[in-house]
Amino acid sequence: MSEDAAKGVTRAEYCVVACAEAWRDAGEVLVAPMGLVPTAGARLAKLTFSPDLLLTDGEAMLMGDVPALGAASKVSEGWLPYRRHLALVTGGRRHVMMGASQLDRHGNQNISCIGDWKRPGRQLLGVRGAPVNTLNNPTSYWIPRHSPRVLVARVDMVCGVGYDRVAAAGPSATRFHHVRRVVTDLAVLDFETPDRTMRVRSLHPGVTPAELREATGFPLAVPDDVPHTREPTPRELRLIREVVDPAGLREREVPR
Amino acid sequence: MTGGKLMTADEAVGRLESGMTVGIGGWGSRRKPMALVRALLRSDLTDLTVVSYGGPDVGLLAAAGRIAKLVTAFVTLDSVPLEPHFRAARQRGRLELTELDEAMLMWGLTAAAHRLPFLPVRAGLGSDVMTVNPHLRTVTSPYADGEELVAVPALTLDAALVHLNRADARGNAQYLGPDPYFDDLFCEAAREAYVSCERVVDSAEFASAGGPQTLLIARTCVTGVVEAPGGAHFTSCAPDYDRDEAFQAAYAKAAADPAAWREFASRFLSGDEDDYRAAVAAFAGEGA
Numbered sequence: 090m091s092e093d094a095a096k097g098v099t100r101a102e103y104c105v106v107a108c109a110e111a112w113r114d115a116g117e118v119l120v121a122p123m124g125l126v127p128t129a130g131a132r133l134a135k136l137t138f139s140p141d142l143l144l145t146d147g148e149a150m151l152m153g154d155v156p157a158l159g160a161a162s163k164v165s166e167g168w169l170p171y172r173r174h175l176a177l178v179t180g181g182r183r184h185v186m187m188g189a190s191q192l193d194r195h196g197n198q199n200i201s202c203i204g205d206w207k208r209p210g211r212q213l214l215g216v217r218g219a220p221v222n223t224l225n226n227p228t229s230y231w232i233p234r235h236s237p238r239v240l241v242a243r244v245d246m247v248c249g250v251g252y253d254r255v256a257a258a259g260p261s262a263t264r265f266h267h268v269r270r271v272v273t274d275l276a277v278l279d280f281e282t283p284d285r286t287m288r289v290r291s292l293h294p295g296v297t298p299a300e301l302r303e304a305t306g307f308p309l310a311v312p313d314d315v316p317h318t319r320e321p322t323p324r325e326l327r328l329i330r331e332v333v334d335p336a337g338l339r340e341r342e343v344p345r
Numbered sequence: 346m347t348g349g350k351l352m353t354a355d356e357a358v359g360r361l362e363s364g365m366t367v368g369i370g371g372w373g374s375r376r377k378p379m380a381l382v383r384a385l386l387r388s389d390l391t392d393l394t395v396v397s398y399g400g401p402d403v404g405l406l407a408a409a410g411r412i413a414k415l416v417t418a419f420v421t422l423d424s425v426p427l428e429p430h431f432r433a434a435r436q437r438g439r440l441e442l443t444e445l446d447e448a449m450l451m452w453g454l455t456a457a458a459h460r461l462p463f464l465p466v467r468a469g470l471g472s473d474v475m476t477v478n479p480h481l482r483t484v485t486s487p488y489a490d491g492e493e494l495v496a497v498p499a500l501t502l503d504a505a506l507v508h509l510n511r512a513d514a515r516g517n518a519q520y521l522g523p524d525p526y527f528d529d530l531f532c533e534a535a536r537e538a539y540v541s542c543e544r545v546v547d548s549a550e551f552a553s554a555g556g557p558q559t560l561l562i563a564r565t566c567v568t569g570v571v572e573a574p575g576g577a578h579f580t581s582c583a584p585d586y587d588r589d590e591a592f593q594a595a596y597a598k599a600a601a602d603p604a605a606w607r608e609f610a611s612r613f614l615s616g617d618e619d620d621y622r623a624a625v626a627a628f629a630g631e632g633a
Contacts, residue, residue: 149523170524171372175448179467201444202435206477212435213427215399215419220446221468250471258471261492265467 098321100274101126101343103293104233105329106321107277109134111229111270112184117141119151119169119177121185125334125342127231127272129158131186132333133325145169158334178218181265183226186272187219191244192230194287194307196268196280198223198249206246219248223255227267233342235273237306252285274343275301277318291318349514350570354384354618357539357569361385361504364413366394368454368500368535370507370528371580374400374423374588376520378508378541380576380618382406385506387617396500398450398527400580401593404430404600405614407440415440416500418447422597424590429600445497446474451527453500458533463496470495505535508577509561510585511554512542516567519551519559522583532566541571543585575622591632592625
């Protein structure tokens with residue numbers, strides 16, 4: 090797409106495409122996205138380059154169609170109540186994209202509480218399924234507000250397990266562990282470095298290296314030649330705007 | 346009457362004792378045995394250890410100071426992500442917590458149901474679940490792989506409280522929504538289980554409501570059956586009713602402020618279940 094044509098692409102739309110890319114070549118696995126932008130990304134991936142993905146309706150059914158965000162599914166292709174979902178997690182045929190209240194440079198994630206666990210300054214959800222997810226199936230993260238309060242030097246409570254902690258826990262812990270991608274409103278990151286610490290894969294168009302460094306609570310190398318997140322294709326843009334999210338819910342999660 | 350286990354919610358709760366470990370079925374703000382929880386609030390039971398995939402059941406009991414220890418993986422209202430009473434109790438240091446992963450909770454209940462001391466799981470390794478629960482141990486596989494896994498201890502319950510769509514007087518119970526959650530497991534892990542239901546039916550009616558796989562709970566593990574129409578309110582009880590989102594929003598708003606909560610509790614939680622239903626009906630009328 091030319092630069093002029095790309096001007097109309099919003100940050101939220103780059104984020105949708107970046108989330109979809111996390112599930113490229115994932116094969117016939119369950120996509121478990123948490124958040125509006127990852128959900129849009131999962132549906133976009135299924136409609137384009139990853140047609141074999143399985144989608145849930147967020148409750149107990151696997152959707153045989155690809156409805157718009159907020160719309161009801163009309164076709165169920167399978168049953169996935171929580172007990173079977175947990176079995177699917179441990180069987181590994183799943184790639185989850187969770188949120189994170191805190192995430193550190195080794196990929197440790199916290200959704201439980203902020204401050205001292207014994208008496209937290211701010212109680213959040215609890216560990217939920219983050220420990221079982223990270224030990225058993227590929228895990229990615231979605232962070233709609235990239236800031237030093239979220240991207241921290243050390244998380245207060247390790248819910249999702251990162252590379253340093255999993256290595257220390259031994260071969261049973263590392264066996265199926267893979268933190269694949271971190272998508273934020275500023276950039277796409279991963280852990281494909283020799284010491285498995287966070288690396289920038291791409292900056293979203295309009296984001297500068299300095300901006301990313303300042304928004305990150307630990308030293309982050311941002312090379313001058315770091316690529317930009319790829320442009321959506323015209324077909325992808327049409328699918329996002331007309332099929333997957335015609336109500337524009339993505340723009341609420343990542344404001345223009 | 347042979348196998349007749351019908352009782353009221355107050356009678357069911359009257360059989361419990363302070364200090365017990367009580368499992369509560371459902372999930373988050375979904376098919377929670379809220380009428381039984383409200384009966385518990387009317388009783389003087391306290392010092393409970395509660396095992397739950399937590400929702401407003403945990404919130405209400407925590408707000409009333411009935412929980413000594415909570416065993417859970419999360420507490421949420423689903424459409425409202427964070428439970429205000431749970432947050433307040435934790436932030437005031439008023440709640441002893443055993444925080445486990447969702448799967449660890451399931452395997453702990455499964456171990457109890459199978460009368461095993463533990464079950465091995467991968468989940469938990471490397472996470473702070475192991476740090477904040479120093480009682481957790483690992484177990485090494487005796488086979489060639491030699492894997493070291495978490496030994497989740499059995500979560501044996503003194504009592505389980507669950508809510509289903511239909512039950513007969515003997516304690517066979519049927520769910521008709523999309524997800525059984527873990528209600529059978531809670532009952533099997535408990536020494537005594539109390540099942541509330543939307544409607545008590547003759548066993549002959551089960552077949553017309555759903556297929557054989559909807560018969561989730563067997564009477565062998567059920568002590569008491571409570572007919573409680575609307576007994577999951579304000580959580581969802583599909584297909585009988587959805588979550589009462591307007592009421593839940595009012596609950597969450599009131600729960601975030603002590604003065605507003607006193608008013609809410611006085612309006613909705615100071616009488617019996619009939620009073621509750623009347624107050625809820627009046628509340629719904631205000632919104633119409």
